[in-house]
Amino acid sequence: xxxxxxxxxxxxxxxxxxxxxxxxxxxxxxxxxxxxxxxxxxxxxxxxxxxxxxxxxxxxxxxxxxxxxxxxxxxxxxxxxxxxxxxxxxxxxxxxxxxxxxxxxxxxxxxxxxxxxxxxxxxxxxxxxxxxxxxxxxxxxxxxxxxxxxxxxxxxxxxxxxxxxxxxxxxxxxxxxxxxxxxxxxxxxxxxxxxxxxxxxxxxxxxxxxxxxxxxxxxxxxxxxxxxxxxxxxxxxxxxxxxxxxxxxxxxxxxxxx
Numbered sequence: 001x002x003x004x005x006x007x008x009x010x011x012x013x014x015x016x017x018x019x020x021x022x023x024x025x026x027x028x029x030x031x032x033x034x035x036x037x038x039x040x041x042x043x044x045x046x047x048x049x050x051x052x053x054x055x056x057x058x059x060x061x062x063x064x065x066x067x068x069x070x071x072x073x074x075x076x077x078x079x080x081x082x083x084x085x086x087x088x089x090x091x092x093x094x095x096x097x098x099x100x101x102x103x104x105x106x107x108x109x110x111x112x113x114x115x116x117x118x119x120x121x122x123x124x125x126x127x128x129x130x131x132x133x134x135x136x137x138x139x140x141x142x143x144x145x146x147x148x149x150x151x152x153x154x155x156x157x158x159x160x161x162x163x164x165x166x167x168x169x170x171x172x173x174x175x176x177x178x179x180x181x182x183x184x185x186x187x188x189x190x191x192x193x194x195x196x197x198x199x200x201x202x203x204x205x206x207x208x209x210x211x212x213x214x215x216x217x218x219x220x221x222x223x224x225x226x227x228x229x230x231x232x233x234x235x236x237x238x239x240x241x242x243x244x245x246x247x248x249x250x251x252x253x254x255x256x257x258x
Contacts, residue, residue, distance in 0.1 A: 021112050022050040024057070024078060028114055032126060036119040036146070036154065043119050046085055047103055048112025054078050063113055068102050072109040079106070082127065084115045121204065124152035131201045132158035134178040135222070143200050144212050157202030157209065157223075159216045168220065171196045175222060196220050 025045050037043050046063075058076035060067045062083045071079045085099060093100035106113055120126045132140045142155025166174065169192040176186050199220055200213040206223025207230040213221040 019054045020050065021045075021048050021052045021054050021078065024054050025050070025114060028080070028116065032116045032120040032123045033149070034119055036122040036149075038118040041084070041118045042086070043084065043115045043117045046113045046115055047106045048078070048114070049110075052077065052110055052112065054112070063102065063115070065098060065102055065105075068105055068111075068113075072105065072111055076111050078112045078114060080114050080116065082115070082117060082120065084117055085113065121156055122146050122154050124149055124154050126154075127203045128156060128158045128201070131203045131222070132160055132199075135160075135174065135199060135201060136163060137161065137199055137201070138163060143202055143216060144209060157200060157206070157212070159198065159200045159218060161198050162196065165195050165197045168192050168194045168196055171199075171220060190220070194219070 029044070032043075034044050054077040056074070056076045057078045057080060058071035058074060059080050060071070061081065063079060063081045063085045067081075068079065085102060090099065093103045095101055095104060121128055128142065129140065137158060137160030140158045140160035142153055143157030143159050144155045145153060146155040148154060162171070168188065168190055172186050172188055172192075196219045198216070198218045199222065200216050200218035201222040202209055202213075203224065205225035206213075206221070207226045209223075210221070210230065
C-alpha cells in the first residue's frame with residue numbers, strides 16, 4: 001500500500017515535511033506502548049539512527065535474512081516486524097552469527113528495524129483486534145483482559161460472535177480466505193458439521209490459553225503454533241469444546257511509502 005503526506009508544489013516537488021525515524025517510532029509507540037509488553041519481551045527500536053529520513057516502510061512477521069534482503073532491495077528505510085530479532089540476551093553481533101549479519105546489513109543499507117510483539121498483541125487496534133475484524137466478529141472483547149488504554153479495553157486475543165452461525169467446515173473456509181496463504185493452511189480438530197457462533201482468536205502461540213478460550217464460551221478457538229500434547233489434553237479433557245483451528249504464520253512483506 002502507499003501512504004502520501006502533503007501535496008506537490010508547482011515544481012512537482014513534495015511540500016510534505018520529511019519524516020524522521022524518531023517521528024515514526026513515536027507514532028508506533030503511541031499506538032503500541034512498550035509498557036504493554038510481557039516482562040520477558042523487549043520490543044521497540046532494534047536498529048536505526050533516529051535522525052534518518054523515512055520514506056518507505058516495509059512490514060513483515062519475522063526479520064529473517066530473506067525478509068531483510070527483500071526490504072533493502074525494495075528501498076525500505078524502516079522494517080517493522082512482529083517477531084523480535086533477539087528473543088534472548090545477546091552479547092555480540094559480529095559477522096560470525098546470523099543476527100550480527102542481519103544487523104550489519106540493515107545498518108549498511110540505512111534501514112531501521114522496529115519490533116512490535118506482545119505490546120502489539122495487547123493493544124487496542126492491535127494484532128488481536130485485526131484478527132477479530134478479519135473474521136468479521138461482532139461485539140469483540142479481549143480474550144485475556146489486561147485493562148484499559150485511552151478508554152478502550154485491551155488484552156490478548158479477541159472473543160466475539162459471527163454475524164450468523166456457520167458449520168465448522170464453512171468457518172474454516174472463512175479463515176482460509178481472510179488470512180494470507182501458508183504452506184500448511186488451516187488445520188482443524190473437531191466435528192466439521194458443528195455449529196460455530198462464538199469465536200475466540202489469539203494470533204501466535206495460543207496453547208497456554210486453552211483455559212481462557214474455554215472460559216469465554218467459544219465454540220471454536222483460532223490460534224497458531226499448537227504443541228501436540230497440550231492440544232491433545234485439551235481435546236480429551238473438554239470433549240473437544242471449543243474446537244481448535246490452528247493457522248501457520250506467514251512472513252510476507254507489505255509496504256507503505258512516503
